[in-house]
Amino acid sequence: MAVYTEVTDEELRAFIADYAIGDVISCKGIAEGVENSNYLMVTTEGPYILTLYEKRVNPADLPFFLGLMRHLAARGIVCPQPVPGRDGVALRVLAGRPAVIVTFLTGMWPRRILPEHCAALGTALAQLHLAGADYAVARPNSLSLDGWRGLVAATREGADGVKPGLAAVLADELAALSALWPGHGGRPGLPQGIIHADLFPDNVFFRDGALSGLIDFYFACTDMLAYDLAICLNAWCFEADGAFNVTKSRLLLANYARVRPLSAAEVAALPLLARGSALRFLLTRLYDWLNTPAGALVKRKDPLEYLHKLRFHQQARGLADYGLAPGDLALADAP
Ligand SMILES: Nc1ncnc2c1ncn2[C@@H]1O[C@H](COP(=O)(O)OP(=O)(O)OP(=O)(O)O)[C@@H](O)[C@H]1O
Numbered sequence: 438m439a440v441y442t443e444v445t446d447e448e449l450r451a452f453i454a455d456y457a458i459g460d461v462i463s464c465k466g467i468a469e470g471v472e473n474s475n476y477l478m479v480t481t482e483g484p485y486i487l488t489l490y491e492k493r494v495n496p497a498d499l500p501f502f503l504g505l506m507r508h509l510a511a512r513g514i515v516c517p518q519p520v521p522g523r524d525g526v527a528l529r530v531l532a533g534r535p536a537v538i539v540t541f542l543t544g545m546w547p548r549r550i551l552p553e554h555c556a557a558l559g560t561a562l563a564q565l566h567l568a569g570a571d572y573a574v575a576r577p578n579s580l581s582l583d584g585w586r587g588l589v590a591a592t593r594e595g596a597d598g599v600k601p602g603l604a605a606v607l608a609d610e611l612a613a614l615s616a617l618w619p620g621h622g623g624r625p626g627l628p629q630g631i632i633h634a635d636l637f638p639d640n641v642f643f644r645d646g647a648l649s650g651l652i653d654f655y656f657a658c659t660d661m662l663a664y665d666l667a668i669c670l671n672a673w674c675f676e677a678d679g680a681f682n683v684t685k686s687r688l689l690l691a692n693y694a695r696v697r698p699l700s701a702a703e704v705a706a707l708p709l710l711a712r713g714s715a716l717r718f719l720l721t722r723l724y725d726w727l728n729t730p731a732g733a734l735v736k737r738k739d740p741l742e743y744l745h746k747l748r749f750h751q752q753a754r755g756l757a758d759y760g761l762a763p764g765d766l767a768l769a770d771a772p
C-alpha cells in the first residue's frame with residue numbers, strides 16, 4: 438500500500454460518523470505497498486484498515502473483491518472483512534475515491550523468507566483455491582495477455598531509458614507467450630478458478646511461526662489456478678542475490694499438491710506460466726517506474742528484478758530447475 442490520496446481530519450470525521458465503530462483515536466498512512474492508499478486507523482473499538490482505491494482498481498470490480506473476502510472467510514480462510522456502515526453498506530466514497538474499512542489482521546509478513554514459509558504458503562494457496570471454487574462471480578484477469586499487450590505499448594517509449602534494449606525484450610516475450618499461452622489460439626487450457634494473483638510475502642501474515650492470514654485481494658480474478666503458483670514461485674523462491682532456491686520451490690509445490698493435486702499438464706506448464714507471471718510484474722513495475730506521481734508516499738518497486746526472473750524461466754531446461762523430480766508431486770491424473 439501507499440498513500441496517493443490525503444484525507445483531511447474533517448473528511449475522516451464525517452466519514453466515520455456513518456459507522457458504529459467508535460471514535461477515531463489515530464489514522465496514519467501506511468507507506469508499504471504500491472497500489473492503493475491505505476491508513477491504519479485506530480478507534481476506541483480497536484484497529485482497522487481504511488483503503489481508498491486508486492489507479493489500477495476498477496470501481497466496478499469492488500463488489501467482486503469484497504464479496505470474495507466474505508465468501509473465503511465463510512469457508513475458513515482468514516482474510517480482512519469489509520466493515521459495513523450503519524446502513525449496511527461497506528463500499529463508500531471518501532475524498533472523492535471509492536473507500537472501504539476492513540478488519541485488521543494480526544500477524545506480520547515475513548521479511549526473511551524461510552523454507553517453512555514456502556511450505557505453509559503452498560498449503561494456504563491450495564486451500565484458497567478450493568474455498569474459491571464455489572464463488573459464483575467471475576472476473577477475467579485484466580493483467581493477462583491483453584493487459585500485457587497494453588502495458589508493452591504504454592512502456593515502449595520509456596523502457597530503454599530504464600535499460601537499453603528492454604523494449605525489444607518485452608515485445609519479443611509478449612510475442613512468444615502469445616504463441617504458447619494455454620487456452621489461447623486453440624491450445625488446450627488448464628484448470629481455472631479464483632486466483633489471488635498477487636500473493637507476495639507482504640500479503641501473507643504469520644504469527645508464532647504459523648501462517649495466520651492473507652490480505653490484498655484486489656487483483657483476484659478468474660484464471661488458471663497454476664498461474665497463481667507461478668506468481669508465488671517468482672515472489673517467494675528467489676534469493677536477494679537472484680539465485681532460485683529449489684528447496685523453497687519444491688516445498689511450495691509439494692505442499693500445494695498435497696491439498697489440491699496438480700494435473701501433469703499443470704506441472705509441465707509451470708515454467709511457461711512463471712514466464713508470464715514474470716512479464717506481468719516486470720510490466721506493471723516498469724509502468725509505475727515511469728508514471729508514479731511525484732510526491733506520492735510510495736516506494737517504487739524495481740522492474741529489473743523481474744527481468745532477471747524472466748531470464749531464469751526462459752532458460753530453464755525442465756522441472757529439475759524447480760527442484761522437482763518425478764514422483765515429487767501428488768498428481769491429479771496419476772494412474
Ligand atoms: N487487513 C489488514 N490488517 C493488517 N495490516 C494490513 C491489512 N491490510 C493491509 N495491511 C498493511 O498494509 C500493508 C500494505 O497492504 P497491501 O499489500 O494490501 O497494499 P497494496 O497497495 O495493495 O500493496 P501491494 O499490491 O504492493 O502488495 C501490508 O503489508 C500490511 O502491513
Ligand SMILES: N[C@@H](CCO)C(=O)O
Pocket residue numbers: 471472635637718721722738
Ligand atoms: N506485488 C506487486 C505489486 C502489486 O501489483 C509487485 O511486487 O510488483
